[in-house]
Amino acid sequence: MVAAALLLSARCYNADLGGTLSGLPVVGAMVAPPPSIPSYVTALGTSAAVQLPDTDPAKWFTADPAADPYDAAKWTAVSQFLANAGDQAGWTQVCKKVAAAAGADRGAKPDIGALACSADPSVTRLQQLAVQVLETQAAVALWIKGAPGGSLGAIQGRQGEIRLLCGVDTAARQGADSPFLQACAKALDASYATANDSKTTFTALGEAYTLVAAEIAKRDPKVAQEPGYFGAAATKTP
Numbered sequence: 001m002v003a004a005a006l007l008l009s010a011r012c013y014n015a016d017l018g019g020t021l022s023g024l025p026v027v028g029a030m031v032a033p034p035p036s037i038p039s040y041v042t043a044l045g046t047s048a049a050v051q052l053p054d055t056d057p058a059k060w061f062t063a064d065p066a067a068d069p070y071d072a073a074k075w076t077a078v079s080q081f082l083a084n085a086g087d088q089a090g091w092t093q094v095c096k097k098v099a100a101a102a103g104a105d106r107g108a109k110p111d112i113g114a115l116a117c118s119a120d121p122s123v124t125r126l127q128q129l130a131v132q133v134l135e136t137q138a139a140v141a142l143w144i145k146g147a148p149g150g151s152l153g154a155i156q157g158r159q160g161e162i163r164l165l166c167g168v169d170t171a172a173r174q175g176a177d178s179p180f181l182q183a184c185a186k187a188l189d190a191s192y193a194t195a196n197d198s199k200t201t202f203t204a205l206g207e208a209y210t211l212v213a214a215e216i217a218k219r220d221p222k223v224a225q226e227p228g229y230f231g232a233a234a235t236k237t238p
Contacts, residue, residue, distance in 0.1 A: 050093040053080045058101040061111040070202070072147040079138040079149050085131045092117075092227055095127070099223050107217045114213035119224035123216060125170040127227075129180065130212045132161045133187045137205035144198050155192060155201075162187050183211040 055077040084090040095117035106113035114130040136158035142150025165171050166184035174180045189204035191197040 050084055050090050052084055052093055052097060053077065055081050056101065057081065057098045057112055057115065061109070070141040070144045072142060072145040075138040075141040075145075076147065076149060079135060079142070082131055082135050082138075085128075088227075088229065091124075091127075095227050096225065099225065102223055104223050105221065106223050107221045110213040110217040111210070113223060114209070114216045117224040117227045118216070118220045119222075119226075119228040120220045121228040121230045122170065123220045124227045124229060126180065126212075126216060126219075128169075129162070129165045129171050129183070130209065130216065132158060132165060133183065133205055133209045133212060136162065136187065137202060137209065140192060140198055140202045140205060143192070144202065152193065159188055159190075179211045179215040183208040183215075186211070 060074065060078055081094065085094045095115060098112060099116040102109050102113045102116040106116060114127065115134075118124050118127065136155060139150055139154040139158055142148070143152070143155060144150070162184065166181065166188075171178075171180040171184060186204040186208035189201045191200040191204070
């Protein structure tokens with residue numbers, strides 16, 4: 001009845017019928033479709049494509065006694081690369097690129113192999129500890145050099161992540177004599193703050209990473225092409 005009355009009034013006064021009815025719920029949508037959803041709204045929640053920096057992970061672990069252990073260029077590359085490893089899509093791309101450099105046998109190159117994909121979901125979880133330890137070591141090196149990305153806040157934030165992984169995550173469930181917990185103790189070294197000795201903390205983090213890398217190689221000697229995940233997370237990531 002309301003629509004009919006409006007239709008009659010619109011004809012009498014030569015009004016815009018579509019505009020008249022568009023404000024009515026139900027009827028309005030029939031004569032004047034609602035505006036399309038802006039593209040920036042539909043894009044919300046869509047993960048951006050992972051763009052890894054152009055770096056060669058194989059060069060991070062070269063045993064050159066003449067090399068500067070705190071080299072800012074090297075540790076900046078490490079930090080920028082591993083910054084992408086925080087979610088499933090990013091870690092998939094990170095570990096796939098490392099896998100290409102590590103080769104099929106993780107045990108042959110355990111340092112770089114610790115960051116190469118594992119088909120074992122439990123090892124995939126433990127690899128997050130390797131990532132955090134190496135990122136913390138990068139932050140300490142950059143702090144020593146006074147380079148961007150190195151600060152007390154960056155170091156403490158990374159150690160906070162390690163503390164969570166070691167306290168409540170998979171690494172915490174491996175037993176008191178686990179190499180992972182030994183690595184946790186070293187990775188949480190606070191000499192940089194309590195004794196103004198950043199180099200001792202840097203060395204402790206290197207030892208922690210070596211422990212984690214060796215244990216990961218022991219638990220899964222074979223490098224996979226993609227990481228394994230449990231349950232609903234076990235979906236392929238493009």
